[in-house]
Amino acid sequence: MLVRECPSSRVRESFLPFALPSIGEEEIAEVTDSLRSGWITTGPKVKRFEAEFAQYIGCPHAIAVNSCTAALHIALTALGIGPGDEVIVPTMTFCSTANVVVHLGAKPVLVDVAEDFHVHPEAILRAITPRTKAIIPVHYSGQAIDLDSLYDIARSHHLAVIEDAAHAVGAEYDHHKIGAAHHTEVLGLDSHMVCFSFYATKNLATGEGGMVATSGDELAERIRRLSLHGMSRDAWKRYTGSATWYYEVLEAGYKDNMTDIQAAMGIHQLKKLDRFIDTRARYAKLYSEAFADLPEVETPLVYPDRKHAWHLYVIRLALERLKIDRAQFIEELRVRNIGTSVHFIPVHLHPYYRERFGYQRGDLKHSENLYDRIVSLPLYPGMTEDNVHDVICAVRDVISANRR
Numbered sequence: 524m525l526v527r528e529c530p531s532s533r534v535r536e537s538f539l540p541f542a543l544p545s546i547g548e549e550e551i552a553e554v555t556d557s558l559r560s561g562w563i564t565t566g567p568k569v570k571r572f573e574a575e576f577a578q579y580i581g582c583p584h585a586i587a588v589n590s591c592t593a594a595l596h597i598a599l600t601a602l603g604i605g606p607g608d609e610v611i612v613p614t615m616t617f618c619s620t621a622n623v624v625v626h627l628g629a630k631p632v633l634v635d636v637a638e639d640f641h642v643h644p645e646a647i648l649r650a651i652t653p654r655t656k657a658i659i660p661v662h663y664s665g666q667a668i669d670l671d672s673l674y675d676i677a678r679s680h681h682l683a684v685i686e687d688a689a690h691a692v693g694a695e696y697d698h699h700k701i702g703a704a705h706h707t708e709v710l711g712l713d714s715h716m717v718c719f720s721f722y723a724t725k726n727l728a729t730g731e732g733g734m735v736a737t738s739g740d741e742l743a744e745r746i747r748r749l750s751l752h753g754m755s756r757d758a759w760k761r762y763t764g765s766a767t768w769y770y771e772v773l774e775a776g777y778k779d780n781m782t783d784i785q786a787a788m789g790i791h792q793l794k795k796l797d798r799f800i801d802t803r804a805r806y807a808k809l810y811s812e813a814f815a816d817l818p819e820v821e822t823p824l825v826y827p828d829r830k831h832a833w834h835l836y837v838i839r840l841a842l843e844r845l846k847i848d849r850a851q852f853i854e855e856l857r858v859r860n861i862g863t864s865v866h867f868i869p870v871h872l873h874p875y876y877r878e879r880f881g882y883q884r885g886d887l888k889h890s891e892n893l894y895d896r897i898v899s900l901p902l903y904p905g906m907t908e909d910n911v912h913d914v915i916c917a918v919r920d921v922i923s924a925n926r927r
């Protein structure tokens with residue numbers, strides 16, 4: 524693939540957003556159908572989306588909820604995590620991965636990540652105490668973490684695993700989709716759940732939305748119940764002709780159910796997902812080829828034996844080679860009409876986590892070092908190849924103007 528030339532100091536006329544959902548006429552028609560049908564909360568389309576999603580990832584149970592945050596929260600609740608328990612969470616994640624542990628009165632034990640942004644097995648081993656109950660690994664940016672090493676640790680220390688697959692719908696490890704029953708079989712634990720996000724910018728978008736996948740029949744039933752007030756099974760059917768008005772509350776559950784309006788989008792987004800990922804992968808390759816000759820830009824580390832879902836394309840700046848810092852780099856791109864983001868501010872650096880758990884800068888050095896130099900570039904199927912080229916030229920321009 525030839526790297527195209529960049530005309531000198533060419534700047535886009537309009538702003539290129541960092542992320543946009545790809546919503547087609549199919550989604551619009553299906554949502555309209557839901558609105559016209561009068562069934563606008565949890566109903567037949569949620570059932571269909573769950574069934575099709577479960578089939579896509581290869582898992583017997585998929586329970587739709589209103590966010591990945593809700594998915595993680597009920598997954599932990601289903602395990603009985605509570606006060607006195609510790610849950611290991613990588614610091615390089617969105618705050619909700621750790622917040623849900625706090626919501627249950629348990630302690631999130633934040634650990635460092637390696638250069639590939641994945642939680643390092645050594646870091647997990649160092650963090651385990653007699654109170655540790657579970658690990659929440661994050662498939663950062665859509666690339667699966669090394670599940671074999673993780674499972675070895677989980678098995679030998681009797682820990683549950685809840686995978687945060689917010690970025691990883693469609694990603695594969697060991698030739699099976701993240702969330703597939705295959706991984707639970709290899710894990711050899713029945714307490715294994717995988718949580719997905721369908722937030723507006725995700726690979727599969729329903730505005731807000733999430734899914735919990737599990738192979739455990741009892742876990743699945745408990746999660747379904749927890750997602751809707753703890754009501755007895757199929758309570759949502761009580762307004763249809765075939766059901767009665769009667770229900771029982773079996774535990775104090777939550778209001779985390781997905782609506783048919785969200786599922787209407789999800790059904791069609793799922794059909795397009797593999798195509799979306801192919802486009803993301805193609806654009807990621809264009810970026811990596813175009814930056815290959817720039818020592819100032821480190822491109823993402825890719826494991827060729829794992830299918831990457833390419834939710835994010837994150838570059839690491841070699842700051843020692845630049846006259847500007849990451850914030851200035853982002854500003855220079857903004858001036859050139861390119862939107863960017865940063866994934867993530869390490870959780871342990873947020874004021875709440877510093878004050879409540881006593882974390883400070885210096886505690887998780889590798890994640891902090893990554894944080895200081897990461898930039899997420901625009902990557903979504905709605906971009907054109909010309910848009911990708913605009914980003915490439917803007918990055919090259921900022922680098923050449925600010926080399927040390």
Ligand SMILES: Cc1ncc(COP(=O)(O)O)c(C=O)c1O
Pocket residue numbers: 589590591592593616617619620661687689690719720721722732733
């Ligand atoms: C790694 C990670 N986990 C969890 C979440 C929470 O997802 P949601 O917004 O669907 O609650 C996000 C959201 O961006 C995320 O990036």
